[in-house]
Amino acid sequence: MSDDALLRRLAAADRFLNRFGRHGIVGLSLVGALLVGALDYLTGYEISMSLFYLGPVALATWYGGRRAGIGIALISCFFWYGTQLATGNPYSNSVIPVWNALIRFGFFFITSSLLTALRDGLVRQQQLARTDALTGLYGRRAFEERLEHQLAMAQRRKTPLTLAYVDLDNFKLVNDTLGHAEGDRVLRTTGQVLKKTLRKTDTAARLGGDEFALLLPESDGHGAKRVVENLVDELREAFSANGRAVTCSIGVVSFLEPARSAAEVLAAADALMYEVKRRGRAAIAFRVVGGAFAEADREGGAAKNGA
Incomplete structure (x- = not known):
C-alpha cells in the first residue's frame, strides 16, 4: 500500500x-x-x-x-x-x-x-x-478549504455566495518609508477590524502580503454591499485613530447562482479588485453574477472609500 x-x-x-x-x-x-x-x-x-x-x-x-x-x-x-x-x-x-x-x-x-x-x-x-501568524486570520490554504465547503453548501441549498478581495493601496510605500514594523501594524489593524466587523458565519483571510479575502455565505449583492461598506467605514476609523491615511481597493462578486468551482469564484473577485486598482484605487466595485439581476449588475458599481 x-x-x-x-x-x-x-x-x-x-x-x-x-x-x-x-x-x-x-x-x-x-x-x-x-x-x-x-x-x-x-x-x-x-x-x-x-x-x-x-x-x-x-x-x-x-x-x-x-x-x-x-x-x-x-x-x-x-x-x-x-x-x-x-x-x-x-x-x-x-x-x-x-x-x-x-x-x-x-x-x-x-x-x-x-x-x-x-x-x-x-x-x-x-x-x-x-492561521496567519501576524493577523490571526485564516491563511490561504485554510481559506480555500472554507471556500470549497461553502461553495458546496451554496450548491446544495441554492443560496447566494459572495467573495470580496481586499488590497491595501500603496502598502509597499508604507514599508519603504515608515518601516516594516509600521507595515505590520497596518496589517494587524486590518485583521482586527475584519474579525470585529464580520458575522460569525463569515470568513476572513490574509492571502499573502497586503491582500485579504472575505467569504460571505448566503449574501446577495445588496447584503454584501452593506457588509463591505460598513467594513470600509470601520477600517477608515481604525486607521485614522492611528494617524494613517490608508486606503484599499475592493472587488466584491456575488454569485446568486452557485459557481462551478472555487477557482472561478476566486478569479472573478481577484479580477474585479485589479480592475478597481487600474481605475485609480481607493474604491469598491460590486458585481452580481447569475439570477434575474445579472445583466443589470454585470458591470457593478464603484464607490470611493477613504479608509
Whole structure:
C-alpha cells in the first residue's frame, strides 16, 4: 500500500471516529477494554493480554482527552486485576497482583500522557498552518478549504455566495518609508477590524502580503454591499485613530447562482479588485453574477472609500 493510500485510509478512519463525539468514543473504549478483559479471562493467566489494553486507552486519549484516557486506563487495570483473581493464578503473595495492576496503570498513564502531548502538538501545528501568524486570520490554504465547503453548501441549498478581495493601496510605500514594523501594524489593524466587523458565519483571510479575502455565505449583492461598506467605514476609523491615511481597493462578486468551482469564484473577485486598482484605487466595485439581476449588475458599481 502506498503512503498516499495509507494516509487517505487513516483520514477516513479519523473522520469516522470523530462522528461519535467524546462521549461516544469513551463508550467504545469502555467496550474495547471489556472485550480485552474477556479475552484475558478466556486465555488464562499464562498468556498476558496487557498490551491489548493499550488500544482502548489510546482511543480514549486521542479522541476523548487525557482525563478520558486515564479513566479507561484505570478501568483496564481493574479488569486485568479481576481476571487474575477469576482465573485463580497462584501468586505467592496476595499483594503481587495489586502491585502488578499498579505497574500496568503507571504504564498506561505514561502512554496516555505522551499521546496527549503528541495530540496537542499536532493541533497547534495545524492551527499555525491554517492561521496567519501576524493577523490571526485564516491563511490561504485554510481559506480555500472554507471556500470549497461553502461553495458546496451554496450548491446544495441554492443560496447566494459572495467573495470580496481586499488590497491595501500603496502598502509597499508604507514599508519603504515608515518601516516594516509600521507595515505590520497596518496589517494587524486590518485583521482586527475584519474579525470585529464580520458575522460569525463569515470568513476572513490574509492571502499573502497586503491582500485579504472575505467569504460571505448566503449574501446577495445588496447584503454584501452593506457588509463591505460598513467594513470600509470601520477600517477608515481604525486607521485614522492611528494617524494613517490608508486606503484599499475592493472587488466584491456575488454569485446568486452557485459557481462551478472555487477557482472561478476566486478569479472573478481577484479580477474585479485589479480592475478597481487600474481605475485609480481607493474604491469598491460590486458585481452580481447569475439570477434575474445579472445583466443589470454585470458591470457593478464603484464607490470611493477613504479608509
